[in-house]
Amino acid sequence: MDTQAVRARLLRRREELQSRASSASADLRHESDPLSADFAEQVTQRESDEVLGAITESAREELRQIQAALRRLEAGTYGICIVCGEPIEAGRLAAVPYADCCRACADGQRGGPRRAG
Numbered sequence: 001m002d003t004q005a006v007r008a009r010l011l012r013r014r015e016e017l018q019s020r021a022s023s024a025s026a027d028l029r030h031e032s033d034p035l036s037a038d039f040a041e042q043v044t045q046r047e048s049d050e051v052l053g054a055i056t057e058s059a060r061e062e063l064r065q066i067q068a069a070l071r072r073l074e075a076g077t078y079g080i081c082i083v084c085g086e087p088i089e090a091g092r093l094a095a096v097p098y099a100d101c102c103r104a105c106a107d108g109q110r111g112g113p114r115r116a117g
């Protein structure tokens with residue numbers, strides 16, 4: 001596996017998320033766009049606040065997973081399922097570079113808790 005390429009991809013994705021999260025939170029604080037006194041406009045701004053909140057929450061979650069993947073790269077356990085210890089499918093890692101378990105275990109987790117071994 002080309003861990004250099006994986007690391008570069010994860011780092012690039014992390015930068016992308018971090019810049020998006022910081023610009024979204026700047027919008028949330030209305031630094032450049034103070035709340036309008038007009039009621040209708042306030043409603044619109046609140047609605048977009050909720051959208052931004054959702055973006056930053058999912059971005060935060062993805063950042064956590066990217067950090068964990070970078071740690072696994074350092075530890076040499078990247079690409080190994082944390083549940084069953086089997087190699088994670090290459091196609092799955094290509095689609096989700098920070099995947100921490102194989103497809104079978106991911107499916108098992110969705111169906112409910114299942115212990116490995």
Ligand SMILES: [Zn+2]
Nearest residue numbers: 081084102105
């Ligand atoms: Zn597994």
